[in-house]
Amino acid sequence: MxxxxxxxxxxxxxxxxxxxxxxxxxxxIPGQLDFQHRIEAFVPVDGPPSSVLQQIEAMLEAEIRESAERNQITIRTALMFASEPALLEEAAAQLQRTSKVLQAIVLEHCPSLKRSVTLIITDLAMTTWHTSWEALGQRYKAGETITPLDNYREHCAMLREIVQ
Structure with a gap:
């Protein structure tokens, strides 16, 4: 088409x-515009890197909670990503563009953070987001039952283990 x-x-x-x-x-990609609008509306409070990362994660959790209300769409989207590599690649490209918007927002609102720290924080947050959605699709495809929020929180915990 x-x-x-x-x-x-x-x-x-x-x-x-x-x-x-x-x-x-x-x-x-269902929900992509809502996701972009949430990122654009995000206003972090300046603070240490871990605090800013937690604020980003809380904002992303809010996005998951709202999209979970449209549960069937969430499941279909996750399965679509698991089944269509081209769509997953497009979602990753869009996420990269969205990450740049998030970086600009954090740079503007968190002047105490060095630019490179901001880039690391936002890239880690977006990578965790992307990885959690990719894994969610694979888990659904394998027949697992897990909520998108619990899946995302597991991935945030994995990030914490890695960076410690």
Whole structure:
């Protein structure tokens, strides 16, 4: 299906489609725009790196809790990522772009952090987010039952073990 066909099916012009989505893969990832808006609205409080990372994780947990209310979409999205490597690659590319937005926000609101520390914190947070979603899809595909939030928290705990 082309971008124009997707736009037509949605009842919008192709120009409007590209105002909201970079490409059709972007349009196919449920919740991506909500996620981007949450990142853009995030206002961290300046503090030590561990505190800023915890604030980012809390913001990401809030995103998971809200998306979990749309449980079937969450499960389908995780399974889609597990089954479609191209979609997972597109999600990773989008996450990289979103990470740059998060970096700019943290740099603006947390002047006590060095730039390199900010980049490490935001990249670790986004990598943990991405890894948790990829693992969630694999776990669902294998028949495991775990909530997205518990899965994400497990991945945050893994991060803590690694960086200590």
């Amino acid at each position: 082309t971008n124009a066909e997707i736009a037509e099916a949605a009842g919008i012009s192709a120009r409007t489609f590209f105002r909201y989505f970079d490409n059709k893969e972007h349009a196919g």
